[in-house]
Amino acid sequence: MIRTLLALDGALVRGALAFVLGTQDDIDVVAELDRSEQIGPAMWSQRPDVAIVDLDLYGAGRPPERQAPPGHRCPVLVLADPRRSHALREALRAPGRTVGFLGHHVAPQRVVDAVRRLFRGELVVDAELVAAALTRRNPLTGREVEVLTVAAEGCPVVEIAAKLALSPGTVRNHLSRIAGKAGARTRIEAVRIARDAGWI
Structure with a gap:
């Protein structure tokens, strides 16, 4: 056995x-x-x-x-x-x-x-x-890397938007595209996948 x-x-x-x-x-x-x-x-x-x-x-x-x-x-x-x-x-x-x-x-x-x-x-x-x-290469754009890097600090959408001089809607769109590229269901999972893959 x-x-x-x-x-x-x-x-x-x-x-x-x-x-x-x-x-x-x-x-x-x-x-x-x-x-x-x-x-x-x-x-x-x-x-x-x-x-x-x-x-x-x-x-x-x-x-x-x-x-x-x-x-x-x-x-x-x-x-x-x-x-x-x-x-x-x-x-x-x-x-x-x-x-x-x-x-x-x-x-x-x-x-x-x-x-x-x-x-x-x-x-x-x-x-x-x-x-x-x-x-496997980084599928994220430069702006998406910026958004996800700030999101990885635990910042809410409004704070990410303020830090990067974007509108909250634009930040949400970026986060949605990031999740799709990473195959993630949540922002936390997207951060984990991106870190493990060396994208951020």
């Missing part, structure tokens, strides 16, 4: 993936986590063969594969959003790590296959994800 640890932000996604993995004859989910500080203790207590970790949790502290007990090999499959190119580039650059990368949007069967491949010591890399990390 391939003992598998899941460390994913979001109970629904984590639960769905745990269910899919649990239906496999050769995979056993031994831990389901939602915080980075839980990874180290679970590595020691459960000794997983493979860990599946969200990019946010992977980059939040010591890499999971370095938190395993001495002599215990545990490759890590990182699930990442292609829009988060800066954070993904940092993870891809890290030397000497046994890590695989897949987009978080892939079909569950690809995750199942990736777990088996990592367990066998094979390389797992999503070519589209790597291409996005290496080639």
Whole structure:
């Protein structure tokens, strides 16, 4: 059995993936986590063969594969959003790590296959994800960068407008276009995506 640890932000996604993995004859989910500080203790207590970790949790502290007990090999499959190119580039650059990368949007069967491949010591890399990390350029205009940079300080629309000598309506239009380009549902999410991608 391939003992598998899941460390994913979001109970629904984590639960769905745990269910899919649990239906496999050769995979056993031994831990389901939602915080980075839980990874180290679970590595020691459960000794997983493979860990599946969200990019946010992977980059939040010591890499999971370095938190395993001495002599215990545990490759890590990182699930990442292609829009988060800066954070993904940092993870891809890290030397000497046994890590695989897949987009978080892939079909569950690809995750199942990736777990088996990592367990066998094979390389797992999503070519589209790597291409996005290496080639994605800033889609924001100069003015949109200015608006989002001020918005990132927590300023309301009226204050952003006053600081940049714009009308509140123009600021709202910029924020709406920024959210669309970033694929974000909220301004806070747009700021996070832009920072992770190195746009602001």
